[in-house]
Amino acid sequence: MLVLAVDTATPAVTAGLVRVDDRGEPGTAGIETLAVRVTDNPRAHAEVLTPQILDCLSSTGHTPADLDAVVVGVGPGPFTGLRVGMATAAAFGDALGVPVHGVCSLDAIAADIRGADGAGDLLVVTDARRREVYWARYSGGARIEGPGVCRPADLKAEPSQRIAGSRPHVGLFELPAHPVATPSPAGLVAVAAADLLAGVEPEPLVPLYLRRPDAVETADRKKK
Structure with missing residues (x-):
């Protein structure tokens, strides 16, 4: 196909x-x-x-x-x-x-990471402009929360164990980052x-x- x-x-x-x-x-x-x-x-x-x-x-x-x-x-x-x-x-x-x-689109970023190194607790963030981010959380390869939009300061890193997405916004969270941005x-x-x-x-x-x-x-x- x-x-x-x-x-x-x-x-x-x-x-x-x-x-x-x-x-x-x-x-x-x-x-x-x-x-x-x-x-x-x-x-x-x-x-x-x-x-x-x-x-x-x-x-x-x-x-x-x-x-x-x-x-x-x-x-x-x-x-x-x-x-x-x-x-x-x-x-x-x-x-x-x-x-x-x-x-x-956030699911697609998570799918790339799942295919690369297996499942895990993941936070995906992308640029929402207005100093905000779009976000979603994943566990075991499935979305468990989101998608949502908020200021980075209002989004907790926990319980996620790693992060992926927009590089400038990924750097705002104290989590190990994957290189998948889009x-x-x-x-x-x-x-x-x-x-x-x-x-x-x-x-x-x-x-x-x-x-x-x-x-x-x-x-x-x-x-x-």
């Missing part, structure tokens, strides 16, 4: 092609990354995402018609960047007639792999903003 994975929930604009195969064991999947393109620029989501997707396809000798599914990070993330990835994923899915699965295509697909292989019909895409967007329509401002 050939899967397109995209994420724009962080300053990194991420696109990749991932092959997923059933290993024949319950709850397991073989995940192979075929191509990855990442641009670290929070202002370039709309400009670079589609070219990155097309570059991933061409570099591996594929066309959009070869795709079997799309996986997209639904946040939490800032309104403007997040909607670019979700709208692009939905457009590809609609045009090709393939399912589009939304996954929590969702990877393989991590995104890993979160959805069981549903992909089982042919589960995806739920409608719902963005995890966790708060009102920064941009407010003029009419809304006048009501305040």
Whole structure:
């Protein structure tokens, strides 16, 4: 199964092609990354995402018609960047007639770490702007708390034993840090792999903003 994975929930604009195969064991999947393109620029989501997707396809000798599914990070993330990835994923899915699965972007970061060195108590944080962080806690590979948004000072490190995510914000917590800062295509697909292989019909895409967007329509401002 050939899967397109995209994420724009962080300053990194991420696109990749991932092959997923059933290993024949319950709850397991073989995940192979075929191509990855990442641009670290929070202002370039709309400009670079589609070219990155097309570059991933061409570099591996594929066309959009070869795709079997799309996986997209639904946040939490800032309104403007997040909607670019979700709208692009939905457009590809609609045009090709393939399912589009939304996954929590923090879960994808945790999945990368789980795949690298096993389970454990993990805290994942990403930049929420406004001097805040998006966060979620994991234990044994499963999310046990969050996602949420708050000031770093209001988020306790305990009971987590390690941390991953946005490098400037990871450094605010006294925990051993993993180098995984943003969702990877393989991590995104890993979160959805069981549903992909089982042919589960995806739920409608719902963005995890966790708060009102920064941009407010003029009419809304006048009501305040």
